[in-house]
Amino acid sequence: MSLSIGRRTLAALLAAPALARAQTAGPIRLGTLTPLTGAGGPYGPVMAACVKGVIDQVNAAGGVLGRQIQLFSEDDQTNPEAGVRAARKLIDVDRVAAIMGTWASSVTTAVAPLCWENRVFLATVSGADSITLLPHNGWLIRTQPNTTLQGRKFGEFAVEQGGKRIFVMMPQTPFTQSQFAAMKTAAERAGSTAELLIYDATKPSLRTEVDQAMRSRPDVIVAGGYTPDTSVLLRDLYRASFRGKILSFAYSVNQAMLGAIPKEVTEGVMTLAPSPAEGSGAYAKVQRLVNNQSPDPYTCQIYDQVNLILMAMAKGGDATGQIVRDNVRLVSQGSGEAVDNALDGLRAIAAGRAVNYDGASGPCDFNEVGDIIDVKFRYEQVRDGTLVLMKIA
Incomplete structure (x- = not known):
């Protein structure tokens, strides 16, 4: 059967706005690459579910550019090799335009070149300074503060807690050296000292390393690993009767850990993490999406990532990684109409108005290499097996 189209009909179709023409295209394909298992396993499933919740809402409202969004979720297993295999599937088989949510810095470092080589936009929650120093040419952003900023906050907080001799214990990661350097600078600026010991995260016991740390007579120890090795x-440290103060990452000393080991082991441990924008409209939306009154920072960040990507596609009039790359800052910063979700943003963009997105993780303003510019930090302490807020600053 043949189908003929008159010249006037063809001309009208070609002259139609991009929004109307896009309605005949297939679904918009997006991917999450989160740690559903491994050290990041407590976070990845909720992150992926949050993205699905946003996409379900947008699809119910008509999608983006007249197209439905199709989500593909893969597990990076908190492992670079597994992350690369999963990214290859998302890129080669699922043909996604953007990937969201890579968590471990080692995974993001391995996956990022695949993304920019295939013109797939990458949004990450990893913090290693080295990530945005990669030659990505604008193909990635991160909503997590870099490790130089995190290290400075750790160092300042250790000093605030009375630390004169600070001992940092960490496995080797892409962020170890840069984070320690920032801690050391902050400590020395205040007249304190800081030493670093790098340990093997796969060892079943770290007593030898603890004994080495104790010989330095530290008053503050920074436990800088992931949940499994930090538990060890x-x-x-408890068995060695260390009586000083302990600081750690909030992603390591989390409620899952606190429920798995004796309370006396973790009592008094203090944690630090980028703070979500508690009290904001976007934060309330995440609470409802994941049915949790205290959503973690990474879930709040990936909520912002999917909203930004969908609005960037609408702003640019197409659903490619290149469009996201070119338009993500046009919807995330500037003097446009304040929005905190994709639905409001898409309506404003369709009406020809500029938008400025502030999200569940705070203002989403990025510098030229893709680093988040402004963020607050949340400080908590373990008391009787529960994390209790100390301050947000």
């Missing part, structure tokens, strides 16, 4: 380290 905290047990050995």
Whole structure:
């Protein structure tokens, strides 16, 4: 059967706005690459579910550019090799335009070149300074503060807690050296000292390393690993009767850990993490989406990532990684109409208005290399097996 189209009909179709023409295209394909298992396993499933919740809402309202969004979720297993395999599937098989949510810095470092080589936009929650120093040419952003900023906050907080001799214990990661350098600078600026010991995160006991740390007579120890090795380290510090203060990452000393080891092992441990924008409209939306009154920072960040990507596609009039790359800052910063979700943003963009997105993780303003510019930090302390807020600053 043949189908003929008159010249006037063809001309009208070609002259139609991009929004109307796009309605005949297939679904918009997006991917999440989060740690559903491994050290990041407590966070990845909720992150992926949050993205699905946003996409379900947008699809119910008509989608983006007249197209439905199709989500593909893969597990990076908190492992670079597994992350690369999953990214290859998302890029080569699922043909996604953007990937969201890579968590471990080692995974993001391995996956990022695949993304920019295939013109797939990458939004990450990893913090290693080295990530945005990669030659990505604008193909990635991160909503997580870099490790130089995190290290400075750790160092300043250690000093605030009375630390004169600070001992940092960390496995080797892409962020170890840069984070320690920032801690050391902050400590020395205040007249304190800081030492670093790098340990093997796969060891079942770290007592030898703890004994080495104790010989330095530290008053503050920074436990800088992931949940599995930090659990080992905290047990050995307790057995060694360390009586100083312990600081750690909030993603390591989380409620899952606190429910798995004796309360006395973790009592008094203090944690630090980028703070979500508690009290904001976007934060309330995340609370409802994931049915949790205290959503973690990474879930708040990936909520912002999917909203930004959808609005960038609408702003640019197409659903490619290149369009996201070129338009993400046009919807995330500037003097446009304040929005905190994609639905409001898409309506404003369709009406020809500029938008400025502020999200669940705070203002989403990025510098020229893709680093988030402004963020607050949340400080908590373990008391009787529960994390209790100390301050947000």
